[in-house]
Amino acid sequence: xxxxxxxxxxxxxxxxxxxxxxxxxxxxxxxxxxxxxxxxxxxxxxxxxxxxxxxxxxxxxxxxxxxxxxxxxxxxxxxxxxxxxxxxxxxxxxxxxxxxxxxxxxxxxxxxxxxxxxxxxxxxxxxxxxxxxxxxxxxxxxxxxxxxxxxxxxxxxxxxxxxxxxxxxxxxxxxxxxxxxxxxxxxxxxxxxxxxxxxxxxxxxxxxxxxxxxxxxxxxxxxxxxxxxxxxxxxxxxxxxxxxxxxxxxxxxxxxxxxxxxxxxxxxxxxxxxxxxxxxxxxxxxxxxxxxxxxxxxxxxxxxxxxxxxxxxxxxxxxxxxxxxxxxxxxxxxxxxxxxxxxx
Ligand code: SAH
Numbered sequence: 305x306x307x308x309x310x311x312x313x314x315x316x317x318x319x320x321x322x323x324x325x326x327x328x329x330x331x332x333x334x335x336x337x338x339x340x341x342x343x344x345x346x347x348x349x350x351x352x353x354x355x356x357x358x359x360x361x362x363x364x365x366x367x368x369x370x371x372x373x374x375x376x377x378x379x380x381x382x383x384x385x386x387x388x389x390x391x392x393x394x395x396x397x398x399x400x401x402x403x404x405x406x407x408x409x410x411x412x413x414x415x416x417x418x419x420x421x422x423x424x425x426x427x428x429x430x431x432x433x434x435x436x437x438x439x440x441x442x443x444x445x446x447x448x449x450x451x452x453x454x455x456x457x458x459x460x461x462x463x464x465x466x467x468x469x470x471x472x473x474x475x476x477x478x479x480x481x482x483x484x485x486x487x488x489x490x491x492x493x494x495x496x497x498x499x500x501x502x503x504x505x506x507x508x509x510x511x512x513x514x515x516x517x518x519x520x521x522x523x524x525x526x527x528x529x530x531x532x533x534x535x536x537x538x539x540x541x542x543x544x545x546x547x548x549x550x551x552x553x554x555x556x557x558x559x560x561x562x563x564x565x566x567x568x569x570x571x572x573x574x575x576x577x578x579x580x581x582x583x584x585x586x587x588x589x590x591x592x593x594x595x596x597x598x599x600x601x602x603x604x605x606x607x608x609x610x611x612x613x614x615x616x617x618x619x620x621x622x623x624x625x626x627x628x629x630x631x632x633x634x635x636x637x638x639x640x641x642x643x644x645x646x647x648x
Contacts, residue, residue, distance in 0.1 A: 308363040309337060309435030309442075312475040313482075323358055331481060333359075338482030341446055343367045364388070366435050368443045380628030382638075385443060387412070387436060391429055394638045395440040395459055398627050403453030408440045409638070410470055411461025416495045417530045418516075420560060422594040422632075422639040423460045431466035437473035441483060454489045458514075460638050463492050464500035474511060487511045493558065498535040501543040505550040513547060514556040514587070515540065519566045520574040528566075528599075541578060548583045555584045560591040560635070561607055562599035572613040579619050586614055586621035592634050 311319060313334055317327035329351065336348045343365060345356045371392060372384035381397040396407040413428035414421070441452050455477060457463040463470045470492065477485040487510035494500065495516045504513060517540075519525040526532040535543075544555050557579065561567040579586070588611055590601045602610070607623055614621035628634050 305364045306362065307366045307433060307435040308333070308359070309366050309438055309476070310433050310472075312434075312472055313479055323362070325355060329355065334479060334482050337365070338442070338476075338479065341442055366433075366439050368436075368439050370443065370447060373447070374631040374633070376628040376631045376633060378627055378630075380631065380633055381444075381448075382628060382631050382633035383440075383444060383447075385440065393432070393436075393440070393460060394633075395444065396628060396633045396638070397444050397448065397452075400454075404448075404450060405454040405456060406441050406444055406452050407456050407458045408437055409459035409461050410437060410457055410463040410466050414461050415465060416462050418495060418636075419528050420518075420562065420591055420594065420597060420599045421636045423636070426639055431469060432461070434469045434472040434476060437469065438476050438483070441477065441485070445483075452483070452485065454491075455485055456491045456493065456514075458491070458493045458635070462495055462497065464494045464497035467500050467503065471507065471509065474509060491556070495529055495531045496535055496540045497531070498539050498543045501540075501547055505543075505547040508551075510553075512556060513553070514558055515544060516560075517557045518560055520571065520578040524566055524571075537578070541582075544584075545582065553583070555582070557584055557586045558589060559586055560589040561602040561610060562591040563602050563606075565599060567602040567606055567610060569609070569613065572610050576614060576617045576619055584619070586619055587624050588621055589624045589635050590626065592626075592629065592636050594636065 313330055316330040320329050321327055332350055336342045345359045348356060366388060368385040370383055371386040374382045379399045383395045384392055386392055391412045393409040393412055395409060398405045411431045413426050414423040415428045417424050445452055457470060474487060474490055477483050478487055491512040491514050493514040493516060518528055522532060522536050525537060548555060588607055590607055591599050593600050611621045611623055626634050
């Protein structure tokens with residue numbers, strides 16, 4: 305059965321027209337789904353009984369069950385959601401001074417195999433549908449009775465390995481008569497799937513693009529991220545330059561600092577050379593050690609030195625605040641702790 309939350313407003317209008325209905329019904333259904341957040345068609349009381357019946361015959365409303373919820377001392381919440389097929393994903397709610405941000409998953413598992421990331425080593429099951437991406441936000445808004453202002457695609461999965469559904473989910477999130485989360489409040493983070501950087505540049509979506517760079521030399525980057533063997537740093541930067549030129553938007557480069565791996569002064573110098581002149585920002589993340597992982601955090605002193613070197617040499621850099629590390633909800637710690645929700 306089709307999930308009604310998979311449709312953006314234009315596509316839902318087309319669906320309804322195909323069922324012989326007036327397109328304005330789509331607006332009513334959107335309000336029920338994204339403002340009132342109903343869980344069944346029966347609650348859509350301004351829709352005729354007949355249409356409700358047709359809708360029930362043709363669509364499901366995907367509603368996630370919270371299988372587990374953990375709360376950090378800093379207020380960060382991690383959710384384990386059960387999907388309708390028994391798979392599970394994690395999402396994280398973070399509180400910032402500018403509002404509430406949800407870090408969403410885009411896939412059940414991940415194929416990228418980054419050596420420092422806890423999502424590596426769990427089997428890849430499938431990509432999430434647009435509705436399943438959007439549902440993470442709806443479920444958290446309902447659970448917390450609050451409004452989410454920002455969304456980052458930095459949970460489990462590679463968003464550019466699920467490009468169409470991610471972009472469609474953004475359209476659904478954007479709807480001013482729905483969740484009303486503007487594209488400027490949405491970030492997509494990629495390990496560097498180059499063709500999709502070009503595609504996004506040509507798309508005219510106002511979201512922020514983050515690139516997981518982590519090193520400015522190919523040898524080190526390939527040892528951390530296998531994707532670098534398919535698209536190396538030079539190809540990646542060329543695509544980023546195209547993106548900036550096309551969109552006039554600043555790119556955010558993520559750089560997780562691991563002791564004696566990518567955190568020396570030489571690495572900072574190489575990074576400056578690589579990014580010089582680009583409209584960009586560097587987000588430094590103290591790497592989070594994962595179970596059996598070989599990378600350990602740089603010292604804070606070293607991270608500050610690294611940041612200052614970048615700033616002194618014309619590359620704006622900030623150190624990312626670490627949230628939720630006590631509940632394994634910090635960067636790279638999400639791993640779908642329960643692989644499958646037991647059905648019995
Ligand atoms: N697949 C996407 C999005 C998910 S990861 C991507 O690669 O960008 C979100 C961010 O967390 C990425 O920048 C990723 O490199 C970073 N990350 C992963 N594991 C980490 C760890 N152990 N410590 C710090 N950051 C990590």
